[in-house]
Amino acid sequence: MKKMDEAVTFRRGLTLKNRIVMAPMTTKMSFYDGVVTQDELNYYSLRTGEVGAIITAAANVQEVGKGWEGELSAASDEMIPSLSRLASAIKRNGTKAILQIFHGGRMTNSKILRGEQPVAPSAIAAEREGAETPRELMEAEIPLLIEDYRQATVRAIKAGFDGVELHGANTYLIQQFFSPHSNRRSDQWGGSVEKRAHFIELLVDRVTGAVDEYAEKGFIVGYRFSPEEYEEPGIKMADTMYLVDLLANKPLDYLHISLNDYQRVSVSKAFQEKSMLAYVHEKIAGRVPLIGVGDVRTGKQAEEVLEEAELVAVGRALLIDPHWTKKVLSGKEDTIRTVLPFEDRDELLIQNGVWGFLQGMMPERLV
Numbered sequence: 528m529k530k531m532d533e534a535v536t537f538r539r540g541l542t543l544k545n546r547i548v549m550a551p552m553t554t555k556m557s558f559y560d561g562v563v564t565q566d567e568l569n570y571y572s573l574r575t576g577e578v579g580a581i582i583t584a585a586a587n588v589q590e591v592g593k594g595w596e597g598e599l600s601a602a603s604d605e606m607i608p609s610l611s612r613l614a615s616a617i618k619r620n621g622t623k624a625i626l627q628i629f630h631g632g633r634m635t636n637s638k639i640l641r642g643e644q645p646v647a648p649s650a651i652a653a654e655r656e657g658a659e660t661p662r663e664l665m666e667a668e669i670p671l672l673i674e675d676y677r678q679a680t681v682r683a684i685k686a687g688f689d690g691v692e693l694h695g696a697n698t699y700l701i702q703q704f705f706s707p708h709s710n711r712r713s714d715q716w717g718g719s720v721e722k723r724a725h726f727i728e729l730l731v732d733r734v735t736g737a738v739d740e741y742a743e744k745g746f747i748v749g750y751r752f753s754p755e756e757y758e759e760p761g762i763k764m765a766d767t768m769y770l771v772d773l774l775a776n777k778p779l780d781y782l783h784i785s786l787n788d789y790q791r792v793s794v795s796k797a798f799q800e801k802s803m804l805a806y807v808h809e810k811i812a813g814r815v816p817l818i819g820v821g822d823v824r825t826g827k828q829a830e831e832v833l834e835e836a837e838l839v840a841v842g843r844a845l846l847i848d849p850h851w852t853k854k855v856l857s858g859k860e861d862t863i864r865t866v867l868p869f870e871d872r873d874e875l876l877i878q879n880g881v882w883g884f885l886q887g888m889m890p891e892r893l894v
């Protein structure tokens with residue numbers, strides 16, 4: 528069995544000292560223009576050094592891709608010094624720094640975009656209260672959008688990151704291209720599952736191509752995806768099996784599933800014999816490492832994830848206890864902090880926006 532403290536080396540040569548990574552988590556702490564703040568650097572400093580890698584909060588690749596206030600930006604060259612400070616804060620004691628790059632697509636609004644209408648594959652609003660109808664991207668805009676992900680990747684290289692993760696999960700723009708709910712296009716970018724995957728294919732080719740051209744050996748590219756949507760029509764496990772197969776044949780360094788519970792079983796009847804994580808791992812069949820995630824609170828749970836994945840991502844447990852990794856790896860699990868008292872928020876550098884988010888996700892652990 529794979530052990531949590533075993534090193535792992537990716538296709539492009541980067542080695543992580545162990546198999547635990549900090550899951551990407553939005554901090555809502557950046558300045559209005561996406562520049563990293565000192566509080567945010569302190570937040571990462573508090574949590575680095577023990578995990579193999581930290582995947583940062585989502586950073587937008589285009590101004591119109593900004594999803595929320597306090598979000599990081601990788602949308603212009605002016606952001607390179609900010610990104611550079613972030614990479615240095617994370618890269619301590621052997622921990623590697625991976626920048627998650629993102630575009631909100633229809634999951635943002637004109638207030639956050641200072642009056643501009645959000646853009647998406649089609650002019651279809653998300654099924655959530657208050658969702659605005661986005662503007663459909665013109666065909667000619669789509670290659671430019673892919674170019675912006677490529678440029679954000681080059682900025683991450685220049686800033687000293689060890690890799691980028693393409694945020695293709697959690698209903699944001701990349702996923703919106705793959706989803707039959709948000710993508711109703713009838714051109715080369717929409718229609719069949721193959722056409723809905725076309726954006727992702729090209730994006731991955733352009734980004735990995737830029738890395739192979741500009742980066743020194745050791746800079747990695749990962750891809751994160753959500754396995755299913757509840758909307759009708761929506762992404763189902765059968766679509767995900769298609770996408771995972773396609774991605775596993777690309778020169779990516781890892782795939783990263785997005786789940787709130789690593790044991791979650793699909794809603795699709797044909798995929799209910801085991802967890803979605805297990806189905807995805809089986810489909811990949813060793814072609815590329817997989818990161819599993821979802822409500823891991825103990826070492827035993829992390830080891831269970833490693834039965835169906837090569838790495839395990841830990842999110843909320845590291846928000847509550849920044850030294851979760853050291854405690855788990857040294858057998859001191861009884862000292863892990865499991866609840867978060869309101870008055871400890873400042874010490875742990877958890878801001879209002881994230882506290883509000885946690886209230887929705889795990890009210891029983893906030894005291």
Ligand SMILES: Cc1cc2nc3c(=O)[nH]c(=O)nc-3n(C[C@H](O)[C@H](O)[C@H](O)COP(=O)(O)O)c2cc1C
Nearest residue numbers: 550551552553584585786787821822823841842843
């Ligand atoms: C406060 C917070 C912010 C998050 N922000 C992001 C994000 O920016 N990008 C992303 O891919 N996932 C994000 N997630 C999802 C996590 O990466 C992770 O998949 C989820 O929290 C489940 O893991 P956990 O149970 O270990 O927290 C966020 C989760 C939390 C709790």
